[in-house]
Amino acid sequence: MIGLITGTLLAKQPPEIMIQAGGIGYEVSMSMHSIYALPTEGQPVTVFTHFVVREDAQLLFGFIEKEERTVFRELIKANGVGPKLAITILSGMSVQDLIRAVGYEDVSSLVKIPGVGKKTAERLVVELKDRLAKLTLTQPNEALTLPVVSATDGSTIIPINDTREEALSALVALGYKAPVASKIIQSVYDDTMSSExxxxxxxxxMV
Known part of the structure; x- marks a missing residue:
């Protein structure tokens, strides 16, 4: 099992990155919280990983902090939560906010994440409350706390440059509807912004 990769960050295309290590380029899916913490392309990087082997695919998920990987592994043990949904959950809530929401049985906050319906949120509370409460975590990085809410229908707005296209692609990959993501991107866009x-x-x- 691949548990850690140290190499050179070749590319970032949220929610995926590529790391070159030992002459091999590893495609790694990450939460947005981990991606925000990455260095610039071309710099050395170390990520903790979780390797998933399925009949139709081999998938590698990466985390800057070991504690995020620990919570990811707890999430995928929950009924109805696969690795991709777990990454979406960890993109929508910081580890600390997730533990807090589960601990306080805050189903209303959990269902704001794309792909998490009421039944899934209730299962997360029932199945993870005790397990997450036992985890010892470092102090949260408030800059990485990114609350999200569910999308509503809207008309499509097409991005007109690479930065907006990359941002739209990332939000859609995380489960947001393209029309809503487009509107939000247009409303906050500044031409000095990077895609991240x-x-x-x-x-x-989206609050």
Missing amino acids: QLIRAALKA
Whole structure:
């Protein structure tokens, strides 16, 4: 099992990155919280990983902090939560906010994350409350706390540059509907923003 990769960050295309290590390029899916903490492309990086082998695919998920990987592994043990949904959950809530929501049985906050319906949120509370409460975590990084809410229908707004296209692609990959994501991106866009900054602003605006 691949548990950690140290190499050079070749590319970031949220929610995926590529790391070169030992002459091999590893495609890794990450939560937005971990992606925000990455260095610039071309710099050395170390990520903790979780390797998933399925009949039709081999998937690698990465985390800057080991504690996020620990919570990810608890999430995928819950009934109805696969690795991709777990990454979406960890993109929509920080580890600390997730533990708090589960601990206080805050179903209303959990269902704001794309792909998490009421039944799934209730299962998370029932199945994870005791397990997450036992985890010892470091102090939260408030800059990475990005609350999100569910989308509503809207008309499509097409991005007109690469930054907005990358941000839209990332939000859609995380489960947001394209029309809603487009509107939010347009409302917060500044031409000085990188795609990561735009994604961060869009997620914050979905409050």
